[in-house]
Amino acid sequence: MAASEDIAELSAMVRQFADDQIAPHAGQWDRDKHFPVDVLKAAGELGLGGIWVAEDVGGSGLTRADGVRIFEQLATACPTVAAYISIHNMATSMIDTAGTQEQRERWIPGLASMGQLASYCLTEAGAGSDAAALRTTARAVDDGYMLDGAKQFISGAGTSAVYVVMARTGGSGAKGVSAFVVPADAEGLSFGANEAKMGWNAQPTREVVLDGVHVPADHLLGEEGQGFAIAMRGLDGGRLNIAACSLGGAQAAFDAALAHLRTREAFGGPLIEQQSLQFALADMATKLHASRLMLHDAADALDAGAPGASATCAMTKRFVTDSCFEVANSALQLFGGYGYLWEYGVEKIVRDLRVHQILEGTNEIMQVVLARSLVKGRR
Amino acid sequence: MNIVVCVKYVPDAQSERAFTEDNTTDREGVDGLLSELDEYAIEEALKIAEAGEGEVTVLTVGPDDAAEAVKKALQMGADKGVHILDEAIAGSDAPATSLVLAEAIKKIGSPDLVLTGMASTDGTMSVVPAMLAERLGLPQVTFASELTVEGEGVKIRRDGDSSTETIESSLPALVSVTDQINEPRYPSFKGIMAAKKKPVETWGLSDLGVDAGQVGQANAWTAVLETTKRPPREQGEVVADEGDGGTKLAEFLAAQKFV
Ligand SMILES: Cc1cc2nc3c(=O)[nH]c(=O)nc-3n(C[C@H](O)[C@H](O)[C@H](O)COP(=O)(O)OP(=O)(O)OC[C@H]3O[C@@H](n4cnc5c(N)ncnc54)[C@H](O)[C@@H]3O)c2cc1C
Numbered sequence: 001m002a003a004s005e006d007i008a009e010l011s012a013m014v015r016q017f018a019d020d021q022i023a024p025h026a027g028q029w030d031r032d033k034h035f036p037v038d039v040l041k042a043a044g045e046l047g048l049g050g051i052w053v054a055e056d057v058g059g060s061g062l063t064r065a066d067g068v069r070i071f072e073q074l075a076t077a078c079p080t081v082a083a084y085i086s087i088h089n090m091a092t093s094m095i096d097t098a099g100t101q102e103q104r105e106r107w108i109p110g111l112a113s114m115g116q117l118a119s120y121c122l123t124e125a126g127a128g129s130d131a132a133a134l135r136t137t138a139r140a141v142d143d144g145y146m147l148d149g150a151k152q153f154i155s156g157a158g159t160s161a162v163y164v165v166m167a168r169t170g171g172s173g174a175k176g177v178s179a180f181v182v183p184a185d186a187e188g189l190s191f192g193a194n195e196a197k198m199g200w201n202a203q204p205t206r207e208v209v210l211d212g213v214h215v216p217a218d219h220l221l222g223e224e225g226q227g228f229a230i231a232m233r234g235l236d237g238g239r240l241n242i243a244a245c246s247l248g249g250a251q252a253a254f255d256a257a258l259a260h261l262r263t264r265e266a267f268g269g270p271l272i273e274q275q276s277l278q279f280a281l282a283d284m285a286t287k288l289h290a291s292r293l294m295l296h297d298a299a300d301a302l303d304a305g306a307p308g309a310s311a312t313c314a315m316t317k318r319f320v321t322d323s324c325f326e327v328a329n330s331a332l333q334l335f336g337g338y339g340y341l342w343e344y345g346v347e348k349i350v351r352d353l354r355v356h357q358i359l360e361g362t363n364e365i366m367q368v369v370l371a372r373s374l375v376k377g378r379r
Numbered sequence: 380m381n382i383v384v385c386v387k388y389v390p391d392a393q394s395e396r397a398f399t400e401d402n403t404t405d406r407e408g409v410d411g412l413l414s415e416l417d418e419y420a421i422e423e424a425l426k427i428a429e430a431g432e433g434e435v436t437v438l439t440v441g442p443d444d445a446a447e448a449v450k451k452a453l454q455m456g457a458d459k460g461v462h463i464l465d466e467a468i469a470g471s472d473a474p475a476t477s478l479v480l481a482e483a484i485k486k487i488g489s490p491d492l493v494l495t496g497m498a499s500t501d502g503t504m505s506v507v508p509a510m511l512a513e514r515l516g517l518p519q520v521t522f523a524s525e526l527t528v529e530g531e532g533v534k535i536r537r538d539g540d541s542s543t544e545t546i547e548s549s550l551p552a553l554v555s556v557t558d559q560i561n562e563p564r565y566p567s568f569k570g571i572m573a574a575k576k577k578p579v580e581t582w583g584l585s586d587l588g589v590d591a592g593q594v595g596q597a598n599a600w601t602a603v604l605e606t607t608k609r610p611p612r613e614q615g616e617v618v619a620d621e622g623d624g625g626t627k628l629a630e631f632l633a634a635q636k637f638v
Pocket of ligand 1: 087120122127128152153200355358359360365368
């Protein structure tokens with residue numbers, strides 16, 4: 001499997017949508033902390049709600065290789081909106097791949113259309129990088145499970161209709177974790193305040209509190225004890241998409257910086273004539289190109305189910321999110337004082353991309369994942 | 380309800396547009412696209428078809444690249460396409476274009492409704508819909524900013540400067556629509572992939588029984604003698620406010636007859 005033969009047209013359509021419907025508002029959404037659910041719904045109508053989800057339940061049936069190209073285009077307009085769509089897709093495709101036919105038919109059509117939104121709930125206050133140490137419990141009761149605990153930093157929380165929650169049904173460690181679908185209206189489910197953040201303002205981040213939340217047995221995804229593996233499989237693809245969001249954001253910052261240097265006059269001519277600035281642009285372009293190549297390659301590996309794909313995704317996530325943050329930060333520098341002003345949009349990209357080095361596994365954890373695979377002799 | 384939507388492939392208004400040596404629009408050296416004003420007609424046709432039963436056929440007259448306009452309409456959701464392609468058509472004026480469109484629509488069948496945009500974004504003449512209605516013997520209902528199908532007829536709203544008209548017509552009819560009528564959709568992933576499998580027919584003048592002597596630049600009723608580039612816009616007048624800024628602004632507006 002590779003990118004579909006239509007990918008150029010699919011990407012061009014997504015870019016047009018991003019240019020028209022997202023880019024003109026991205027700055028204001030950042031400032032107002034506005035989560036544009038109406039625009040997400042419009043994106044869902046185009047097929048962006050279930051990009052890899054099979055078509056029988058309303059998905060688009062595309063490949064990971066398509067996905068990274070699509071997310072790059074979306075993120076040129078706003079990395080934050082694009083990244084939320086990525087998280088929504090991750091949670092949705094976990095139900096698609098781990099769910100029974102009945103579960104797929106119950107939840108996915110609404111999610112694929114983005115009339116309903118999804119959140120991915122793994123992190124806890126005491127369990128971030130060491131996610132397998134999570135302490136939210138799911139106790140078997142007569143007709144299902146009783147969930148107790150709290151999830152931290154949950155994207156989309158409070159707005160989402162569906163929460164995919166990893167909770168402990170068994171002993172300690174990864175093997176004791178199971179995955180559940182918790183609907184927003186479940187009794188005992190509540191949310192913390194929207195966190196004040198450095199960036200990613202166009203989507204809410206909240207604590208999710210589960211206080212004696214009862215779900216029927218058919219809300220368990222897969223079998224007991226499979227939850228951690230399901231969550232990690234979701235993250236392999238999620239990491240590529242987050243990286244693709246960094247690439248789109250960095251490309252937009254680069255394009256803006258290049259245009260700025262052409263018109264900004266100093267020392268008797270346009271700044272673009274300064275060789276040291278040209279060299280900066282050359283380095284930035286190289287990082288963007290290398291990032292793109294790694295992303296496309298890793299997506300192919302994931303599509304092919306290649307052994308070692310998880311390690312490839314980890315190295316790609318780290319390289320791309322680090323390199324693209326550097327590119328965005330360099331673009332800010334090339335803008336001089338204007339780069340520091342909200343109005344010019346570049347500092348927003350820098351703030352947005354910063355968190356991509358932290359979430360969906362910090363970049364240090366990406367080293368851990370890759371190194372573990374190297375030490376075991378798998379690569 | 381069978382609907383034919385007439386669409387045009389035009390030079391991208393966002394890029395540099397030019398004329399060729401014979402004073403016709405340069406369609407070779409520029410990026411083209413489906414005239415944005417025609418997207419409203421396509422959207423309206425799709426909405427009507429989706430609300431009931433029927434088929435949307437998209438029709439274009441234009442060079443090879445005009446197939447792109449048909450493709451975009453199919454991606455948005457039209458069912459099939461017809462492309463009238465014939466070298467003899469190059470340089471045709473509005474009467475000739477309307478003739479070709481009329482003959483093509485007769486060959487497609489007898490649609491209940493013919494929809495067009497309010498104008499093309501290159502020529503912006505707005506006359507083809509009226510000429511086409513005349514040639515087809517259909518009522519012409521132009522500049523619709525709202526369209527409802529009611530039983531055997533249509534009702535439209537036409538917004539004027541000082542009044543709003545409600546116009547009813549029997550079907551079949553020709554309706555041209557404005558950019559106020561709806562919000563055209565983007566093609567979805569599914570639409571883009573499905574478009575490749577939709578039927579598109581390409582016909583020449585001989586398929587339509589139109590003689591080459593009735594069309595083309597040589598047979599046009601009008602000819603463009605000369606074109607001049609629009610002069611670059613001049614710097615606006617800056618009024619420095621020395622306490623009398625308001626008065627100066629009012630004087631300026633009065634001198635320009637704005638107030
Ligand atoms: C805006 C935002 C949105 C988020 N959205 C979601 C979401 O939707 N769902 C969700 O489940 N989570 C979400 N997260 C949580 C995110 O995934 C975690 O913050 C991340 O995994 C890091 O966990 P932590 O914050 O507990 O850091 P810690 O685990 O406490 O790490 C602190 C530092 O120590 C380093 N470190 C830790 N362990 C090691 C090690 N073994 N070796 C080397 N270095 C190590 C880390 O790399 C980091 O630099 C979100 C976070 C943010 C900021």
